[in-house]
Amino acid sequence: MEAVAEIEARMQRARRSFDDLKAEMARMIVGHEDLIEQVFIALVCGGHCLLEGVPGLGKTLMVRSLGEILSLSFSRIQFTPDLMPADITGTNVLTDDPSGRKIFEFQRGPVFAHIVLADEINRATPKTQSALLEAMQEQSVTVGGKVHRLENPFMVLATQNPIEMEGTYPLPEAQVDRFFFKLLLRYPTRDELARIADFTTAGPPAALREVLDTADILQMRQWVRDVPLADTVKDYAVRLVLSTHPQREPGKEAAPLAQKFVLYGSSPRGLQSVILAAKARALLAGRPNVSFEDIRQMLLPSLRHRLILNLEADAEGIGAEKILSEVVERVAEVS
Amino acid sequence: MSSEAETLRKKFAELLSWERRKRREQILATLFCYALLAALLTLPFHGSLEMVISRWFIPISFFGLMAPFFLGRGRWRSSDSARALARVDKTLRLDERALTAWELLERNETRAAALMVLKQAGEKLTNLDPKALFRRSWSWQAYCAFPLLLLWLGLLWFDVGLRFDSDLQLSAPKSVAQKLREFSRELQEKAKNEGLRESLRMGRELEQVAQKGIDAKTGDEKFKADLAGMQKKIATMGKSAGEQQPLSAAESQQDLMDLKAELEAARDLLNIADAAKGAQELGKQWLDQLATLPQLKKQFEREGQAGQSLSQNDLKSFLDKLDKQATGELDRRTLLDAQQFLEQLMKQGQGEKGESDVRLAGQGERDSPDDGEKTNNRSNLPGKEPGKREAESPSLPEFQPGAAAHIKGLLGEGNSSGLVLKAKPSAGKSEVSQDEVIASYRRQAEVELNTERVPEGLKETIKNYFLSLGIGKE
Secondary structure (H helix, E strand, O other): OHHHHHHHHHHHHHHHHHHHHHHHHHOOOOOOHHHHHHHHHHHHHOOOEEEEOOOOOOHHHHHHHHHHHOOOOEEEEEOOOOOOHHHHHEEEEEEEOOOOOEEEEEEEOOOOOOEEEEEOHHHOOHHHHHHHHHHHHHOEEEEOOEEEEOOOOOEEEEEEOOOOOOOOOOOOHHHHOOOOEEEEOOOOOHHHHHHHHHHHHOOOOOOOOOOOOHHHHHHHHHHHHHOOOOHHHHHHHHHHHHOOOOOOOOOOOOOHHHHHHEEEOOOHHHHHHHHHHHHHHHHHOOOOOOOHHHHHHHHHHHHOOOOEEOHHHHHHOOOHHHHHHHHHHHOOOOO | OHHHHHHHHHHHHHHHHHHHHHHHHHHHHHHHHHHHHHHHHOHHHHHHHOOOOOHHHHHHHHHHHHHHHHHHHOOOOHHHHHHHHHHHHHHHOOOOHHHHHHHHHHHOOOOHHHHHHHHHHHHHHOOOOHHHHOOOOOOHHHHHHHHHHHHHHHHHHOOHHHHHHHHHOOOOOOOHHHHHHHHHHHHHHHHHHHOOHHHHHHHHHHHHHHHHHHHOOOOHHHHHHHHHHHHHHHHHHHHHHHHHOOOOOOOOHHHHHHHHHHHHHHHHHHHHHHHHOOHHHHHHHHHHHHOOOHHHHHHHHHHOOOOOOOOHHHHHHHHHHHHHHHHHHHHHHHHHHHHHHHHHHHHOOOOOOOHHHOOEOOOOOOOOOOOOOOOOOHHHOOEOOOOOOOOOOOOOOOOOOOOOOOOOOOOOOOOOOOOOOOOOOOOOOOOOOHHHHHHHHHHHHHHHHOOOOOOHHHHHHHHHHHHHHHHHHO
């Protein structure tokens, strides 16, 4: 009984923390509630996010505010074509020790922070992008044969501008796959714009309150993994992921849009992402188990960047969102 | 927590058992509906099954044939349990707590997080009444089953299938009982048309006996033994009818039918004369008309009176008496035909002539000088079926040049009857008297008027027209 009471308290605490976080973020960021939820889910799941949106929508502000509220260190890297890997990871510099001897000392790069904002990641060369993506995957950097551990928790929020593609280096599919979520920033509505005008032109910006600390986040990461998942719900997620694949074998059914426009369906990382995110969503909602709705809600941010579409899709303007919507419509909850 | 888990387990068992029961009922209703549908759709072919299986059991047979498929397809699987529990979650908005709790119970999980799910599911499901929450909902098959059953029973009751399939089963060998039933129906029809009460009664009795034999699937030999009693009964009835009506024993079948038609015409004439003219003019009118009614005239002559000395009432009673005698004689002959038919049936399978000779009397019969003495030849066997041509023409008396040839027969769709005259052309005169032609037409008209082909409103007009033919001649 004690264990059950502890779980109940844990759930309540998680929910309360999340509600506090949302309230605090709302003081600084207008709108984007779903985006804030998804970024927080990615954080408690130990994932990284790729944000896509036009400039000026508050990406940097949001990430900075998140760092403040969670009392996490924050750094920003503006990716440019001349940015070198060492500019991100850091490098060994020659310096004098107290005895006057010349020694190499590792100068840590901006990647050594809890939250790293990689602004316009597609403007850097693939070599530089790879350095960051390797750090994301391994949670460490190796310089001069020495491994340097990154902060824990460590989260990268990379942004992409979808309209200025000239002089950019689009991320390779294999590297995009390493992002837990791909989130799209929509343009604010009329009311939201009016509120933004009030927030930013009248009075000084509000001071944000810390609602969670590093230990809380690491604890929540453990709680997420403890959320029970029914086999039937897991099977639903598996079938959804499988339905994104164009079936080559006769007798296997695929969604017609996936059959026509998808070159490669989601990787197994996509399934891991969906299930883990669904667990986190259940926890933040104060529920002890994962529901079908959790799976559906987490499908789009988890899989939209994991579908590799063909040229026909590009020509006809079919996006991953449309294909995933059809997949959700076609796949039954219980087979 | 273990008691909570136990309660939850019982609740799930109750829910799933209720869902299983609904599934079984649904499968049975569907099966029942499809079995009845199959039985109805195959109704035209039941004739071929009749010897093997009673028609009552045909839907049951289809039910048995289809049952393995439906039961196999609709068997309860683990995914059905999951679906039922997901439905509970949807209905009670439990966010898959019930489904997860059921799986955790199946896996006997004891983690704290799992126990938390069981606790929350238990709280929500304690007061769950599956029967109230998930009531039965019948499919269209279930709704159709009862009307189809009624339709099937109705068809059986009115014997629709057998009449239908009897036409399709011409080439199939028929049992003695089936042949008897066919004959009895034809006999009843003939008796109804000609007003033969005894024959009608006998026809009904024969049909009952035949139907009983068909339903009980009695073998031919046993059925023949049962028929012996009926044969004796018919013989007794025929004998008594003959004793009562000695009058027309020497007349041919056709003469008797002509006489009945003429009697009808004479009655109408009496009624018209009675209404139109005075009683004094009746004698003259009557004598004029009598000349156009040869059979009636013959009877008058036989009785030694031409009718002129009779009053109208005497005349009417005389006509009634003649009618009764003619009907009685026809009844007797029909019963005799039935008796001979039964004899033929009894002899079947013993090297005797078979089905080809089994025909209803009347249509194959022709005038013969000694018609009163019946023998076992084609003329006194039951007639051919309507619409069938005679395989061979009956032998005819030698045609005498110069003598009048009177051709009698029925004109109409489906019937082909008449005489083929075979004679060498020779010098002389061939003529038929107008009276005879008119009498023949009148007979035909009488027969037609008794059918449903002539509209009711026109019957009187047609009758008056034919009566006026004789009057016009005068």
